[in-house]
Amino acid sequence: EAGVVQSPRYKIIEKKQPVAFWCNPISGHNTLYWYRQNLGQGPELLIRYENEEAVDDSQLPKDRFSAERLKGVDSTLKIQPAELGDSAVYLCASSLMFMAGGVTSTDTQYFGPGTRLTVL
Amino acid sequence: SQQGEEDPQALSIQEGENATMNCSYKTSINNLQWYRQNSGRGLVHLILIRSNEREKHSGRLRVTLDTSKKSSSLLITASRAADTASYFCATGTEYGNKLVFGAGTILRVKS
Numbered sequence: 001e002a003g004v005v006q007s008p009r010y011k012i013i014e015k016k017q018p019v020a021f022w023c024n025p026i027s028g029h030n031t032l033y034w035y036r037q038n039l040g041q042g043p044e045l046l047i048r049y050e051n052e053e054a055v056d057d058s059q060l061p062k063d064r065f066s067a068e069r070l071k072g073v074d075s076t077l078k079i080q081p082a083e084l085g086d087s088a089v090y091l092c093a094s095s096l097m098f099m100a101g102g103v104t105s106t107d108t109q110y111f112g113p114g115t116r117l118t119v120l
Numbered sequence: 121s122q123q124g125e126e127d128p129q130a131l132s133i134q135e136g137e138n139a140t141m142n143c144s145y146k147t148s149i150n151n152l153q154w155y156r157q158n159s160g161r162g163l164v165h166l167i168l169i170r171s172n173e174r175e176k177h178s179g180r181l182r183v184t185l186d187t188s189k190k191s192s193s194l195l196i197t198a199s200r201a202a203d204t205a206s207y208f209c210a211t212g213t214e215y216g217n218k219l220v221f222g223a224g225t226i227l228r229v230k231s
Contacts, residue, residue: 004162033219042208042221043163056218091162108153109219111162 002026004112006092012118018080021115025073025094032069033109034077035091043091049075050097082119089114126209126225134230139196141225143209144189151212152185153219154194156205163208166194201231 005024013019025032030051035043046065048056051072060067064083069075079086093109127142143152151170155163169176169185169192176183182195196203206226210219 041223042210043219044221045218048218093163108165108168110165111155113162116160 004092004094004110006090006112006115008115009113010116010118012120013082014120015084016081018078019082019117020076020078021090021092021117023075023077023092023112025075025092026110029094029096029110030072031095031097032075033093033095034067034075035093035111037089037091037114039088046077079117082117084119087117087119089116126207126222128225129223130226130228132228132230133199135199135201137199139199139203139227139229141194141207141209141227143192143194143222145192145209145211145220145222146190147211149187149211149213152183152192153210153212154181154183154192155208155210155221157208157224158205166207168212196227199227199229201229203227204229 004026007022011019032049034046036046037043045059047054047060047067049069052069065079067077091111091114093111095109125144131139133139149171151168153168154166156166157163167176167178167181167183169183171187174185180197185192192209206224208221208224210221212219
């Protein structure tokens, strides 16, 4: 089974330029997450999708970041314009939401390899 | 903001020794998960323990959870050089399983 696919793996841009990251989740996974991981830190959630709906984007800096998940499968995260502080690894993860005992729950999140962004 | 705090920040041991990492968190959780991250790679899920469980095993991994102390520990027995990586704990909520990660423990296993 193919894992979560992300591209590109590395991106170097100058500040004020736009950049986009792409993620293809594990087949059948209805929940998709974008995280940002700064050097020496754990990942922090930016946005979570259930199918094509963004259900938690409270941590997404909406002035410059945008995301979409058309058709509820692959997703794109965009930054425009990029700032020096955006240098980080951007991780995509997916999971399967399920019903158990009348409660909706999700379980293990599977992560892609990430995109390392360097803003000069 | 990061909820989990791992302790120690870095750990260096000899191959064959056991490695213990601790994680403390602040709010109520539905589950707690441990992930491994090799340098320059994505995170690999190791084990999940639910709030109503106290201990779980998976191969050389043993995880404990004490919800009264809001803490968890990850024990890796008979460590190998290939275990060298960063280890993160992440707390999960019930709905949507929003994971909040700690800053991680860097484990180095010397051969």
